[in-house]
Amino acid sequence: MTPWSATVLTLFPEMFPGPLGLSLSGKALATGLWSLETVNIRDFAVDKHNTVDDTPFGGGPGMVMRPDVVDAALASVEDRPGPVLYLSPRGPVLDQALSAELAAGDGVTLLCGRYEGIDQRVLDKRNIREVSLGDFVLSGGELAAMALLDASLRLLPGYMGAEASLDEESFSSGLLEYPHFTRPASWDGLDVPAVLLSGHHENIRAWRLEQAERITRDRRPDLWARYCGQEGGGDEIAKGAMSAR
Ligand code: 4HQ
Numbered sequence: 001m002t003p004w005s006a007t008v009l010t011l012f013p014e015m016f017p018g019p020l021g022l023s024l025s026g027k028a029l030a031t032g033l034w035s036l037e038t039v040n041i042r043d044f045a046v047d048k049h050n051t052v053d054d055t056p057f058g059g060g061p062g063m064v065m066r067p068d069v070v071d072a073a074l075a076s077v078e079d080r081p082g083p084v085l086y087l088s089p090r091g092p093v094l095d096q097a098l099s100a101e102l103a104a105g106d107g108v109t110l111l112c113g114r115y116e117g118i119d120q121r122v123l124d125k126r127n128i129r130e131v132s133l134g135d136f137v138l139s140g141g142e143l144a145a146m147a148l149l150d151a152s153l154r155l156l157p158g159y160m161g162a163e164a165s166l167d168e169e170s171f172s173s174g175l176l177e178y179p180h181f182t183r184p185a186s187w188d189g190l191d192v193p194a195v196l197l198s199g200h201h202e203n204i205r206a207w208r209l210e211q212a213e214r215i216t217r218d219r220r221p222d223l224w225a226r227y228c229g230q231e232g233g234g235d236e237i238a239k240g241a242m243s244a245r
Contacts, residue, residue, distance in 0.1 A: 003035035004156055005107030006149055007080045008142075009073050011052060011114050013038035015142045024160070025153050033156055034107075037077075041065070044072035053115050060116075067119035074111070074126060081106035084128050087141030087148070088117065091130030094148055096171035098131065102148075103155035110148065112141030174227040176216045178208040 008016055016038045017029060028034055042050050046068060053063035074084065082105050085091075092098075102108050111118070111128065123130075133144035153159060181192040195207045217224045 001032075002106075003032050004103070004153070005035050005037075005081050007037045007039065007077050007107070007109040008112060008145055009039045009041055009070075009077065009110070010112040010140075010142055010145075011041050012112075012140070012142055013040045016146075018146060020146055020149060020153070025150060028153060028156065028159050033158055034153055037080075039073055039077055041070060041073045044069050044076070046072075056116065062116035064116050065113055065118040067122040067125075070111070070118055071122045071125070074109075074122070077109055080109050082108040084109040084111060084126065085131045085148070086111040086113065086118065086123060086128045087133065087144040088113065088130040089132045089135065089137060091132045093132050093134055094151065096151070099148070099151040100155055103152040108149075108152070110141070110145040112145050114140040173212070174223065174230060175209075175212040176220060176223065178211040178215070 010016070017026070017036055020026065020036070021029060025034075029036060042052050045052055051066070052069050053065050056062065056064045082102065085108060087110060122128075131144075131148065133147055138144055181196060185192050185197060193207070195203050198204070216227065
C-alpha cells in the first residue's frame with residue numbers, strides 16, 4: 001500500500017520528524033503508514049550566498065521570503081498528492097473537519113514560512129490555501145505543520161492500537177470530552193463518581209453525555225451553539241445527546 005504522503009517545505013528540515021518520529025506517529029512512519037519528505041527551501045536559492053529572504057518593499061521590520069526561491073521549491077514537489085497549504089495566522093483555523101478531510105485523502109504538502117512570511121505573489125500565482133493553528137504568532141510554520149500532521153495522522157486507518165478510542169472524544173461528537181478517571185478509586189480523599197463503578201453501561205453513557213454537555217455549554221458557547229444546531233446527521237453520541245435534552 002502507498003503511504004499517506006506528507007511533504008514539508010521549510011528552511012529548517014532538521015526539525016522533522018521531531019516529535020512525529022516518536023510514539024504512535026513514529027511507529028506509523030516506521031511501518032510505512034505515512035511517509036515524510038522534507039524539502040529545504042534554501043536548496044532553491046539562486047545566488048552564491050543562498051539568499052532566501054530580502055527586505056520588504058514599502059519598508060517595515062523583518063524580512064520576506066523571496067517568491068522566486070519559494071516558487072522553485074514548490075515546483076519541485078508539484079507531483080505530490082493532496083493540497084498545498086501555507087501555515088499562516090491569516091488562514092481559517094484548523095479544525096477536526098479539515099484534519100479528517102486531509103486524512104481521507106492521499107497526503108498534503110505544507111509550506112512553512114519564517115521571518116515576516118512569504119512574498120504574496122507566489123501564494124497568489126499558485127492559489128495556495130492558508131491554514132492557521134490559532135490566533136497567536138509563532139516564529140515559523142514548522143510547529144503548526146507538525147500539529148496539523150499529528151491531527152490528521154491519528155485519523156489514518158490502522159494508526160491506533162485500539163481503534164475504539166477515536167470516536168467518543170472531543171469534536172467527533174461536537175462536544176468537549178467528559179472527565180476521565182482511573183485507579184485508585186479513592187485517592188487523596190477524592191472518590192471517582194460512583195456511577196462509573198456501577199457497571200451500569202446505560203447510566204454511565206448518560207452521565208458522560210451530561211458531563212460533556214455541561215462542560216461544553218460552560219466553557220465553549222461557540223461549540224455549544226453549533227452542537228445545538230446540528231440536529232440529525234451527526235454520529236450516535238450526538239444523536240443520543242439531542243434526544244436526551
Ligand atoms: N506563523 N498558525 C508567521 C504562525 C502560524 C499560526 C507561521 C508565524 C507563518 C510566517 N502558522 N509565519 N498561528 O503564527 O500557523
